[in-house]
Amino acid sequence: MDATLIDKKNIVILITAYNEEKVVSSVIEGLLNRGYKNVVIVDDGSTDKTYDIVKRYPVFLLRHIINRGKGASLQTGTEFILKKNFHVIVHFDADGQHNPDDIEKLVEPIFTEGVDVVLGSRFLGSVKNLPITRKIILKMGIVFCNILYGVKLTDVHNGLRAFKSHVFEKIYFTEDRFAYASELLEKIVKFGFKYKEVPVNIAYSEYSIKKGQKNINAINIFLKMVMRRFFA
Amino acid sequence: MLKYQFVFGIVVVLMIIRHSLLFKRGSLKLRKYIIFLIFWFALLLAIIFPEETNKIARFFNITRGADFFIYISIMVIFYILFKLFEKLEKIERDLTKIVREIALMNKHDDTF
Numbered sequence: 001m002d003a004t005l006i007d008k009k010n011i012v013i014l015i016t017a018y019n020e021e022k023v024v025s026s027v028i029e030g031l032l033n034r035g036y037k038n039v040v041i042v043d044d045g046s047t048d049k050t051y052d053i054v055k056r057y058p059v060f061l062l063r064h065i066i067n068r069g070k071g072a073s074l075q076t077g078t079e080f081i082l083k084k085n086f087h088v089i090v091h092f093d094a095d096g097q098h099n100p101d102d103i104e105k106l107v108e109p110i111f112t113e114g115v116d117v118v119l120g121s122r123f124l125g126s127v128k129n130l131p132i133t134r135k136i137i138l139k140m141g142i143v144f145c146n147i148l149y150g151v152k153l154t155d156v157h158n159g160l161r162a163f164k165s166h167v168f169e170k171i172y173f174t175e176d177r178f179a180y181a182s183e184l185l186e187k188i189v190k191f192g193f194k195y196k197e198v199p200v201n202i203a204y205s206e207y208s209i210k211k212g213q214k215n216i217n218a219i220n221i222f223l224k225m226v227m228r229r230f231f232a
Numbered sequence: 233m234l235k236y237q238f239v240f241g242i243v244v245v246l247m248i249i250r251h252s253l254l255f256k257r258g259s260l261k262l263r264k265y266i267i268f269l270i271f272w273f274a275l276l277l278a279i280i281f282p283e284e285t286n287k288i289a290r291f292f293n294i295t296r297g298a299d300f301f302i303y304i305s306i307m308v309i310f311y312i313l314f315k316l317f318e319k320l321e322k323i324e325r326d327l328t329k330i331v332r333e334i335a336l337m338n339k340h341d342d343t344f
Contacts, residue, residue: 042335062335068328076332080339176328 010087012038016073017094021048042073071180075173102200116193120160125199179224
């Protein structure tokens with residue numbers, strides 16, 4: 001891939017963080033060191049030192065005064081970004097699971113193929129230390145989403161994605177919590193955006209597994225998906 | 233009068249007094265007050281004349297008046313639950329909007 005095709009000045013990285021004081025520094029440094037200077041962090045009502053730590057870095061910081069969830073935080077960050085003039089928005093997790101080196105792979109189809117949305121897939125790429133129960137739930141979610149939305153994806157709840165910013169003139173997250181990921185898929189299909197999956201590398205750690213969403217939450221997401229699909 | 237009629241009757245009368253006071257204070261709108269009064273008075277009549285409820289129940293092909301009231305109660309409870317859920321969702325959405333507005337107003341440092 002020709003790296004000169006990718007203009008990092010046009011890319012903004014959107015991170016949502018909730019009580020990530022242990023890892024948020026290394027995540028930000030990883031991005032800044034690779035030349036991603038436009039970083040927006042939404043602190044989702046953290047009760048630890050996340051906000052104070054992020055304040056030290058040359059990034060844009062927004063703060064929810066109380067915790068409202070990942071979907072709500074992404075929407076807040078998106079509304080802020082849309083007032084600026086960026087071509088590409090990248091969603092990146094604050095818990096250290098994502099690899100900043102994957103961002104180039106992620107944004108390349110937007111610059112070269114005119115794709116609107118690029119979804120990272122851990123099952124096309126690599127995934128380290130994924131617990132078997134989480135794997136089963138993720139795979140069930142993939143089958144279910146593919147049937148429900150008529151898509152053919154290999155990963156559906158991966159937080160690493162890239163978008164042409166104009167996509168968010170139509171997509172607005174109404175789901176405050178983790179069900180936003182299904183809402184996103186639903187709306188990508190509904191509005192007919194051109195999408196593509198690319199392989200990415202996810203490294204689960206004891207910390208990120210503990211911090212991530214609980215397996216039982218899958219039931220809640222499942223019910224919300226069904227409600228949205230058939231009753232919304 | 234049986235014991236249960238006495239106890240349930242007192243509870244219903246207390247509820248009528250409570251809703252009347254709420255209406256007098258302006259905390260309850262006329263429409264809701266009337267609905268509550270109809271409900272409580274119907275319940276009071278059913279408590280005082282339980283055998284009469286059997287007639288209503290038979291009209292709907294239900295054998296006992298008590299069963300009829302249980303079915304009605306379940307429907308009412310589900311309706312209230314649904315309305316509460318709906319209201320809660322709206323409050324959650326409004327809360328998020330407020331939190332978002334505050335976040336966008338108090339942004340820290342403009343590096344762009």
